[in-house]
Amino acid sequence: MVYLDNAATTRPFDEVTELVGKVMRQDFANPSSLHHLGIQAEEHLEKARQILADALQSTTGEIYFTSGGTETNNMVIKGAARAHQRKGKHIITSAIEHKSVLETCQALEREGYEVTRLPVDSNGMINLASFEESLRDDTILVSIMHVNNETGVIQPIDRVNEILRDRHARPLFHVDAVQSFGKTPLHPHPSGIDLLTLSSHKVHGPKGTGALFRKQGVNLTPLLDGGAQEGGLRSGTENLPGIAGFGKAVQMNFNDVFEKQLHMGHLRNRLRKKITDAFEDVVVNTPDDPQAAPHILNVSFPGLQGEVLLRKLESAGIYVSTGSACTSGKNKPSHVLQAMGRTRDVVQGALRFSFSIMNSEEETDQVMEHLVPAVKRMRKMMG
Ligand SMILES: Cc1ncc(COP(=O)(O)O)c(C=O)c1O
Structure with a gap:
């Protein structure tokens, strides 16, 4: 998992x-x-x-x-x-x-x-x-x-x-x-x-x-x-x-809190780089440092449904979110991305990866192993 x-x-x-x-x-x-x-x-x-x-x-x-x-x-x-x-x-x-x-x-x-x-x-x-x-x-x-x-x-x-x-x-x-x-x-x-x-x-x-x-x-x-x-x-x-x-x-x-923050930030940056290298049209909704906390990466795949991608990752044992879990049970479009002026396509294609000190580099690699073919397949299906 x-x-x-x-x-x-x-x-x-x-x-x-x-x-x-x-x-x-x-x-x-x-x-x-x-x-x-x-x-x-x-x-x-x-x-x-x-x-x-x-x-x-x-x-x-x-x-x-x-x-x-x-x-x-x-x-x-x-x-x-x-x-x-x-x-x-x-x-x-x-x-x-x-x-x-x-x-x-x-x-x-x-x-x-x-x-x-x-x-x-x-x-x-x-x-x-x-x-x-x-x-x-x-x-x-x-x-x-x-x-x-x-x-x-x-x-x-x-x-x-x-x-x-x-x-x-x-x-x-x-x-x-x-x-x-x-x-x-x-x-x-x-x-x-x-x-x-x-x-x-x-x-x-x-x-x-x-x-x-x-x-x-x-x-x-x-x-x-x-x-x-x-x-x-x-x-x-x-x-x-x-x-x-x-x-x-x-x-x-709070024991070695700074090291813990660096670890999360490192994983977030590593996954962000892999995703932006792999997908030309991806929209990154998380600003660059120092404007963002180390544990959240929100990206959109315009034209795809974030929820469908979430299910594909889930079937490989990878658990992510489309936005705020407290509201995404209802799967309403994100009021945050809307307030940021994102288009409907971008809002619908959002995925949130959020890290903790329990995560590892290998896990970011596992994400890419499943995310890349899932996005390609979905794109192909949509013509
Ligand atoms: C920014 C923010 N405020 C408040 C809450 C609500 O906290 P709780 O789940 O403890 O009620 C959350 C939970 O997602 C949150 O992310």
Whole structure:
């Protein structure tokens, strides 16, 4: 099996699955319980919180555990909108965000908020001048993703911060860092980020676990009412095995993190070169370094169906994606490639290869062994 769908999800590290099992078997108590089993359970929670705080160069008081990236994005956008509506009802985001941001913004529009979706250029980058122009006195939140999940393009987070820093009524700044965590360096404090979203299953941790970084003092209205766990921001008994596993995964990712990023970037560049050498008319949707994260390569074969190519590769044991797995179950045309101005042919012919530290050079060779004849055969069939 060649698994190259790591932007959809990653295989958990063995150490993670072992720890998850151990916590479920032995440390199953409720971390809020006062007895010593509860305290033992709480230690896992606080250890994971410390690991995340260290990875983000923040403090443990700024880390809150959730059920994943989707929940954190909802919690931030709805929570900030509700907490700050007296200051204004305008939100800025980009056209290429993950659906958990775009759909949440749409839900707020139905409640009377106004949303500006920044367009992107052919590389998928927002335009900073248009961003500055879109800022208003009643803008309460700016939500821009760091790395895009379909193409790997990196948004200029520090430049956005520089523009926001000079505003007298500065809106809150949220960054969806689900795809960049461990892949492309980002530290919320120096980058002026108030709120940041993380997800465990993109970094070899368990699914259904995520986190929010919230800068001290930033006000959010909680989505859930209940037992006031996680500092009152996220009620509900914590997913202790998942959180412990998330902590372990982050610890392992951030051990020699730079070498890991170089490895993924090397595989991505190697496959990109092989594909562009082999196919004259291929369209590369992932920009060149340093504008892209190391783990994603999105290419289009105009005139072919990405999904048919995906099936051909699958029959050879190679697993890739046509775009965003979270939406591609429905196989809708990619809103990201459309926003980048790609033609219908190019959008339909897109394939995403996404790497992790578990992949090897040989696997990129295996891809080419099957991709080249598959494309040739499909082209021949189409005349
Ligand atoms: C950029 C981005 N944000 C948010 C999410 C949602 O995260 P989760 O699957 O943990 O809900 C994803 C998942 O694909 C993503 O790629």
